[in-house]
Amino acid sequence: MHFAVTSRGDDTSNALQKKIIDYLQEFGLTHNEQDPEIVITVGGDGTLLHAFHHYYDRLEETSFVGVHTGHLGFYADWKPEEVEKLVIHIAKTPFQVVEYPLLEVVVRYHDDIHSERHLALNECTVKTMEGSLVCDIDIKGDKFETFRGDGLCISTPSGSTAYNKALGGAILHPSLASMQLSEMASINNRVYRTVGSPLILPQHHTCLLKPLNDVEMQITIDHKSMVNKSVKSIQCRVAEEKVKFARFRPFTFWKRVKESFVGE
Numbered sequence: 001m002h003f004a005v006t007s008r009g010d011d012t013s014n015a016l017q018k019k020i021i022d023y024l025q026e027f028g029l030t031h032n033e034q035d036p037e038i039v040i041t042v043g044g045d046g047t048l049l050h051a052f053h054h055y056y057d058r059l060e061e062t063s064f065v066g067v068h069t070g071h072l073g074f075y076a077d078w079k080p081e082e083v084e085k086l087v088i089h090i091a092k093t094p095f096q097v098v099e100y101p102l103l104e105v106v107v108r109y110h111d112d113i114h115s116e117r118h119l120a121l122n123e124c125t126v127k128t129m130e131g132s133l134v135c136d137i138d139i140k141g142d143k144f145e146t147f148r149g150d151g152l153c154i155s156t157p158s159g160s161t162a163y164n165k166a167l168g169g170a171i172l173h174p175s176l177a178s179m180q181l182s183e184m185a186s187i188n189n190r191v192y193r194t195v196g197s198p199l200i201l202p203q204h205h206t207c208l209l210k211p212l213n214d215v216e217m218q219i220t221i222d223h224k225s226m227v228n229k230s231v232k233s234i235q236c237r238v239a240e241e242k243v244k245f246a247r248f249r250p251f252t253f254w255k256r257v258k259e260s261f262v263g264e
Helices: 011-026 045-054 080-092 253-262
Strands: 002-007 038-043 063-068 076-078 096-109 115-120 123-128 133-139 142-155 178-186 199-202 207-211 217-221 224-228 231-247
Touching: 002 011, 002 045, 011 038, 011 080, 038 045, 038 080, 045 063, 045 076, 063 076, 063 080, 076 080, 096 123, 096 142, 096 178, 096 217, 096 224, 115 123, 115 217, 123 133, 123 231, 178 231, 217 231
Parallel strands: 002 038, 038 063, 063 231
Antiparallel strands: 096 115, 096 231, 123 142, 123 217, 133 142, 133 207, 142 178, 178 199, 207 231, 217 224
């Protein structure tokens, strides 16, 4: 089996990265950063997000597993003291593959010549560099509302515990093939009106955002941002691709939600 190990870059994570590489090579596995079948990330959820985008073109062939060297995450769920156990699992045990939905984001421009397609593991956020975001929101080809406010967040189920939750969105189990649209400080008065609640859209629905004001748009896909003034539309839907996680033991999502937000 070919493997790769990525690190957050701090001393603790780098030392653990080296240890994992040495252990797996002792078991006869091949360290291959170009074409890995499994990617072990050492750091936190952000480290796994970076690895996901780095191996964007290998989602069919590559599975991910995370070791956290900080706070327990939703993607990085192995502890540093469990590394030897994880290495033995990887080397000796056929692992279960669990697939989570991704968000497809297609950005089109006013020149009608080119478009950009992106995949998000957590979310896509849409804001402006100045003033309010004003845009029409179409769902399944029909106008739903005109939004005015600070911005919009479109999240995956696995990303629903991140920025989406901070905006008052619902927490969705990652087995649900869906996306969620949440508002950032919408303007609601006698003149302007939005539904005001997060919308959960199923796999076969498309959400189209069409900016109405002539301002620079800031579109963020997970941790990567782009700024452009000539954005014509932003199309979001559940992607055909999925991200694969290597599971060597049960992962209780609701237990992780409780540990992260409620405590004992």
